Amino acid sequence: MSVRHALLALLSEGPKYGLQLRQEFEARTGEVWPLNVGQVYTTLRRLERDGLVESDDDGTEEGPQRGFHITPEGEAELATWLRTPPDMTSPPRDELVIKVLVALALPGVDVRDVVQVHRRYVVELMQQWTRLKEDAPEHDVGFLLVVDAELFRLDSVIRWLDAADGRLARLAADAKDAPEPAPAPSLSPRLRRRVGMRR
């Protein structure tokens, strides 16, 4: 999350003080992203330097009492940022994928058991998030959206684990039928790098 753009968004509603910005940021993100005062002031100074916000007074006063407003350049920057898709082309180094791949390569490890351990852990995490969602007031949309995002992210992990499990089950069934041992799974160097595996 870009603190810079979050502050611009808050200022686009009207002029605000530094302290107020911090409180509102935390309230809007359902207090899931704590922010320290230092971060707020550093970011505001950079925004000011870049001409995206201006301080309401002559700059003699520092600290929580200093007010800021957004400039037209700031508004334009915010509008562009909102519509610019974040970079999702290169997947993050996914530790879970790596663990399952390693389990696949190790003799004597039941990969499906490894998958189940992770599946249970992720479902337990989802239970906790869902509890939060259940108890949250309906009007707290910001918080509910944050929780939904987390639930969908974890859900996609479960789906991947389920798909992996399905493939492994089919592989095991085929191996039982076929007299030949199934060839050892291998990954091209390019793919290895893509999932972040080191040799």
Added chain:
Amino acid sequence: MSALELRGVSKVYGDGPTEVHALRNVDLSVEAGMLVAVMGPSGSGKSTLLTIAGSLEVPTSGEVLVDGVPVANMSRNDRARLRRRSIGYVFQDFNLLAGLTSVENVALPLELDGVTAKKARVAGMHALEELGIGDRASHFPDELSGGERQRVAIARAVVGDRHLLLADEPSGALDSVNAEAVIRLVRAACQRGVAGVIVTHDAQLASWADRVVFLRDGRIVDQTMPPPGPESLLSPGATS
């Protein structure tokens, strides 16, 4: 005493070379007020577990107890009454009666139970409204979308004074907003003391349950631990 208990339940379909072990020695108990979710791949025995829990089918071995009473010891009549009065069942393919409107489908179990037609209708309407399909009350099942049909089936299962709510893929035909409305209704029933079991592929739906049980090849292979308080998610550094 558990509202529902399965003890060493096994189910074998067919015999000889076509024999299928759908369930193998399953133990499961669900307290009143608890919601349990059953997850597992297709063919792992989820629906079989549910039909046996709902006494729609008999286990090959093992026993099922509802409110501490073994179902196998009940008379045919008692078992029929148990199914009608105490168990709300949502079938994977909904099982609505084609000749009845939505609200009539929902009200039917209440009427069969001796509630006046008028009262049953009011309760039925209320459940439909809660699921956002009050305006479809006088439609027949073949005039409803898949998701609407599913919600009618849910409404029918939660109306009245049930002890046990059994739902097979209750969100299969629903988008996430409607799936959430459905599961909130199920949770509300559990908060009134109903014991619930839902079968689902959907981890988001399952995560509403107090406990999630994982089936594989007819066996319970794992289950979630009671979750710690959600506060742990909000401690600084828990999310990055």
